[in-house]
Every structure is written in structure tokens, then in C-alpha cells.
Amino acid sequence: MTTRGRSSAPARPAARSARDLPRPHDLVPAAPEVAEPGLHRTRLAEWHEWKDRCALDLCSGPTQQSLAAFAAIHFGRFLRRYAHLTNQPRLSSQLTGRESWHHLETFLMVRNSSEGKRYKEWLFARADGAPAGDQLDAVAGTAALLLRDAVREHLRQEHAPRGMVSLSAPVPGAESAGLTLEDLLPGSISPADEVAAREFERIAEAHARAFFDAAERRGRVAILAKHLGLSLADPSVLHKAGCAKSMLNDAYHRLFEDVSRRLKAEYCNDDADAVRLIVLMTFQQMSELSREWGRSDLSAAQLIAMAEAP
Amino acid sequence: MSKLPKVQVARFPESSRRSLAAWLAEWQVDEALRAEADERVKGGGIYPVKDATAARAAPAAVTAGQILLLRPFSAALAERPRYLAALARQPAGWLVAPFGRFSTPAVPGELATGRDAPPLRILCLWNAALVPQHLLERSWVTDRLTKPELSAALSLYRSIRDGEPPPRQLADRMGPPLQHPLDPRRDYLEEESGWMSPLRSAAGQASEDRPLRLAAERRATYRTRKPKRK
Numbered sequence: 001m002t003t004r005g006r007s008s009a010p011a012r013p014a015a016r017s018a019r020d021l022p023r024p025h026d027l028v029p030a031a032p033e034v035a036e037p038g039l040h041r042t043r044l045a046e047w048h049e050w051k052d053r054c055a056l057d058l059c060s061g062p063t064q065q066s067l068a069a070f071a072a073i074h075f076g077r078f079l080r081r082y083a084h085l086t087n088q089p090r091l092s093s094q095l096t097g098r099e100s101w102h103h104l105e106t107f108l109m110v111r112n113s114s115e116g117k118r119y120k121e122w123l124f125a126r127a128d129g130a131p132a133g134d135q136l137d138a139v140a141g142t143a144a145l146l147l148r149d150a151v152r153e154h155l156r157q158e159h160a161p162r163g164m165v166s167l168s169a170p171v172p173g174a175e176s177a178g179l180t181l182e183d184l185l186p187g188s189i190s191p192a193d194e195v196a197a198r199e200f201e202r203i204a205e206a207h208a209r210a211f212f213d214a215a216e217r218r219g220r221v222a223i224l225a226k227h228l229g230l231s232l233a234d235p236s237v238l239h240k241a242g243c244a245k246s247m248l249n250d251a252y253h254r255l256f257e258d259v260s261r262r263l264k265a266e267y268c269n270d271d272a273d274a275v276r277l278i279v280l281m282t283f284q285q286m287s288e289l290s291r292e293w294g295r296s297d298l299s300a301a302q303l304i305a306m307a308e309a310p
Numbered sequence: 311m312s313k314l315p316k317v318q319v320a321r322f323p324e325s326s327r328r329s330l331a332a333w334l335a336e337w338q339v340d341e342a343l344r345a346e347a348d349e350r351v352k353g354g355g356i357y358p359v360k361d362a363t364a365a366r367a368a369p370a371a372v373t374a375g376q377i378l379l380l381r382p383f384s385a386a387l388a389e390r391p392r393y394l395a396a397l398a399r400q401p402a403g404w405l406v407a408p409f410g411r412f413s414t415p416a417v418p419g420e421l422a423t424g425r426d427a428p429p430l431r432i433l434c435l436w437n438a439a440l441v442p443q444h445l446l447e448r449s450w451v452t453d454r455l456t457k458p459e460l461s462a463a464l465s466l467y468r469s470i471r472d473g474e475p476p477p478r479q480l481a482d483r484m485g486p487p488l489q490h491p492l493d494p495r496r497d498y499l500e501e502e503s504g505w506m507s508p509l510r511s512a513a514g515q516a517s518e519d520r521p522l523r524l525a526a527e528r529r530a531t532y533r534t535r536k537p538k539r540k
Contacts, residue, residue: 085345108428109427167327184330231500269312270312
């Protein structure tokens with residue numbers, strides 16, 4: 001079942017990135033039924049009944065009511081939280097408990113057969129490691145996590161962007177960097193412009209060398225790690241950089257933003273598309289240069305060796 | 311006065327923009343709800359993973375095209391149901407590709423299957439790996455790829471592995487290019503390759519994930535080269 005088309009208007013882009021938002025415990029308390037889980041407790045036998053009888057409709061009345069109430073609570077809670085985080089107060093669940101449960105099952109089902117519903121076995125296998133008294137929490141807790149994904153799907157169906165997408169629209173989840181779709185998908189130099197393309201590469205290389213030489217060590221390590229496909233959370237990378245993950249991540253962002261700002265200033269009278277490309281080409285060249293630097297730097301060379309190890 | 315040479319920029323089509331906007335919207339919701347879930351819902355996550363039912367399950371033959379649901383034998387596999395497509399048998403194990411959790415392909419290495427079932431909409435060829443048979447044979451078989459699906463998956467996988475242009479007929483089923491260093495999709499790629507790493511390690515190919523991922527990240531160039539004449 002799809003609920004597409006029920007909403008009246010497409011959602012506007014979120015005002016802020018989820019990464020930049022305060023953690024939930026800094027915000028208003030969750031709804032009472034969530035803050036006090038004792039308000040509605042399912043029973044393990046109900047979950048087993050649902051697994052054995054295949055569908056909620058085939059379960060006994062009390063089990064149907066209990067599991068539907070469970071789904072409604074968690075579905076509504078995730079939806080409210082998202083509405084709060086993205087400043088969309090009108091976003092709320094109009095769904096009944098049964099509809100919420102249906103969303104969960106539809107989201108998890110591969111096809112309408114016993115093979116297509118193996119996720120139920122996965123759910124119970126998932127709770128296998130829990131102590132006997134905690135089995136219910138393990139099953140219900142995992143189901144609640146899965147409801148989160150069902151809510152994401154519900155939001156996609158109800159509030160997905162429609163119509164033309166503006167190139168200058170801010171990118172959700174990346175507002176901190178001030179990025180737009182145009183920044184993320186700038187295009188490429190037309191094949192007909194072979195001469196201009198070579199000239200761009202030459203200019204980018206010269207800029208890259210100057211920027212890389214001026215970059216602080218932390219930024220160089222970050223760009224090398226990215227170039228090698230290593231995570232900025234990798235302990236070896238952090239050790240070489242001599243800082244925490246967040247600082248290294250910041251260094252990487254700062255380095256790119258600095259390159260971007262300075263090139264935009266230098267080419268302020270040029271076509272914006274061309275400037276976007278020269279910024280990205282310069283950073284790509286810096287990435288290539290980082291390997292050259294890494295080979296000559298004893299400490300950074302270990303990262304290259306690590307990345308190239310079989 | 312302009313300083314850069316005059317250049318003609320070939321823009322990506324509106325469909326790429328729309329696809330990227332849709333993916334980013336899902337990613338944003340995922341990020342926001344994950345923070346909430348991490349904070350409030352801890353059931354299961356705090357327990358050691360011990361899937362006793364696995365020991366009782368009889369090992370079953372793995373065949374090409376099977377869609378397998380992995381047993382939750384590690385924390386990463388217990389986070390959500392993880393589905394893999396078995397693509398081809400190789401001497402070191404099975405070449406498998408995981409299905410993604412979103413409805414839209416993120417990068418050119420992801421393929422929209424055209425299926426309606428949410429767990430099977432996107433096949434992540436960039437995250438393909440060799441996995442030992444013993445890790446797969448106690449999985450649950452949930453469905454099969456059709457022959458055209460398997461063929462499309464293998465051809466896209468090979469194009470990524472060999473650094474060749476992707477098959478033209480798959481172009482409108484693949485994700486948009488990844489060009490920007492701060493694109494949120496880079497976080498996603500890192501995260502998704504992370505949960506596959508232990509499976510790769512089990513097949514003795516600990517560093518094999520990076521070249522494929524890097525290939526996925528570097529698919530886009532800022533200069534469109536003319537196709538080579540054969």
C-alpha cells in the first residue's frame with residue numbers, strides 16, 4: 001500500500017542539517033509514552049504469535065491491539081522527532097496503529113511468501129544473545145529500530161521533492177558547507193573544448209601545488225587519507241595527524257573551503273560554472289599531490305604502506 | 311575581466327539532479343532519525359550477538375542469483391536486515407553485492423533494480439566483495455535475481471572493477487556522479503563499506519574494499535574525454 005499523494009504540499013528543504021542539530025536529549029522531552037516505556041508494554045508471547053501466524057490480522061484481538069499500539073507509539077514518536085528537528089510542526093502522523101504496523105511489514109517484506117518474510121526469523125535470531133529476561137526488550141527494541149526506517153520511507157513517500165529541482169537549492173544535510181546541488185553536480189568540460197580543458201588542468205595544477213605547500217600538516221594528512229580511501233576515524237590516520245577525528249574532519253573541510261574561497265575571489269569576474277570546475281579540479285590535483293608528499297614524509301608514508309598492503 | 315579560458319560546460323541532465331535531491335532528502339531523514347534511535351531505543355544493541363538458531367540450520371547450497379538475508383552474527387549485521395545478491399562463484403569465495411537501504415541509487419556504482427520491495431530496490435555493486443561460502447550457506451534464501459538482473463549487476467560490477475565506462479543501457483538506473491569532496495554521499499560510502507569489511511576480511515581480502523570504493527568515488531571527472539575509437 002502506498003500513501004503517496006495524501007499530503008498537500010511538498011516539504012520545503014530542512015532549515016538545518018541534522019548533523020548540526022542538538023542531540024535529542026538537549027531538546028524537549030519525548031512523549032510520555034516514550035519517556036515512560038512502562039505505559040505500554042508488549043509481551044514476548046504476542047511477538048511469537050505474530051511470527052507464527054504470519055500476519056497481524058491473523059493474531060488474537062489482544063495481540064493485534066497491543067502490537068498496533070506499539071507501532072503507533074514508535075511511528076508517531078519518530079515522526080514527531082523529525083518534525084521537531086527540521087522545524088516542520090505540521091508534520092504529524094495521521095496513521096492508525098494498524099496502518100503504522102502495515103508500514104513496518106511492507107517496508108520489511110521482500111515478497112508475499114514465507115521466504116519473503118524471513119526478516120521475522122532474523123528479528124528473533126537477533127534477540128538470541130539477550131539474557132532470558134531481556135528477550136522482549138531485544139525483540140521490541142529491534143522492531144522499534146526497524147520502525148524508524150519505515151518512518152523514513154513514509155516521509156519519502158509523503159514529502160519527497162516533486163517537480164523541477166532548483167540548482168541553487170541548499171543541499172539538505174550539507175548546509176554547514178553552504179553547498180547547493182549546482183556545487184555537487186557542476187558538470188564537466190565539454191569534449192569539444194579539448195584545448196581549454198588542458199589549459200584548465202594546467203591552471204589547476206599550479207594552484208594545487210601552491211595550496212598544498214601552504215596547507216598545515218593536519219590538512220595534508222586528511223587529504224592523503226581520503227585519497228587513499230582511509231577513514232578519517234581510522235586510529236592510524238588520527239595518530240599521524242595527532243588529533244581527534246572531529247578536528248581532522250574540520251581540517252579537511254577548512255582546507256577545501258579555503259581553496260574554494262580564494263579561487264572564487266581570484267576569478268570573481270569569470271563564469272560561475274568555470275570557477276566551480278577550477279575549484280574541484282584544483283582540489284583533485286591536491287589529492288594527487290598528497291600521495292607524492294606522503295611518499296617523502298616518513299610518518300605519512302606508513303599510511304600509504306597501510307593502504308597498499310595486500 | 312575574466313582570467314579563465316572560455317569553456318563550454320556540459321551539465322548533467324535534470325534526472326541526475328532530481329535523483330541526487332531525492333537521495334539527499336532520504337539521507338537527511340536517516341541521519342536525523344538515527345540520532346533519535348541511538349538515544350532512545352537500545353533494545354538488542356546492548357546484547358552480545360549470539361545467533362543460536364544458526365547452529366541448528368542446515369547449510370544450504372549457494373547458487374548464483376540467490377538473494378540472501380544474512381544471519382545477525384555480528385553487531386553490524388544485527389543493525390538491520392542485510393540482504394546480499396550472490397553474483398558469481400570464484401575460487402576464493404562468492405562474489406556478492408549488498409542491497410542498499412534507500413530508494414534511489416546514490417552513486418554510479420549503485421543500480422536501481424526496478425523492484426518495489428524496499429529491501430531490494432538498490433544493488434550496491436561498488437560495495438561488492440568476495441565472501442567465504444561458509445558465511446553464506448546458513449543465510450536465509452529470500453528470493454532470486456532474474457537472469458537480466460544478474461547480467462546487469464555483473465556488467466556494472468565489471469565496469470567498476472576495470473575502470474571502464476558503465477554499460478549505456480544501465481545509465482538511467484545508476485546514481486548521479488560524485489564530484490564534490492564534501493558531498494554527503496562520501497560519508498554514506500564510508501559507512502556502507504564499513505559493515506562489509508568484516509565479511510571481506512573473512513575471505514582474506516582486507517584491503518579489497520578500498521579500490522572499488524575509490525573507483526565509485528572517482529567515477530566523475532571534470533573533463534569529459536572523447537570516447538576512444540576502436
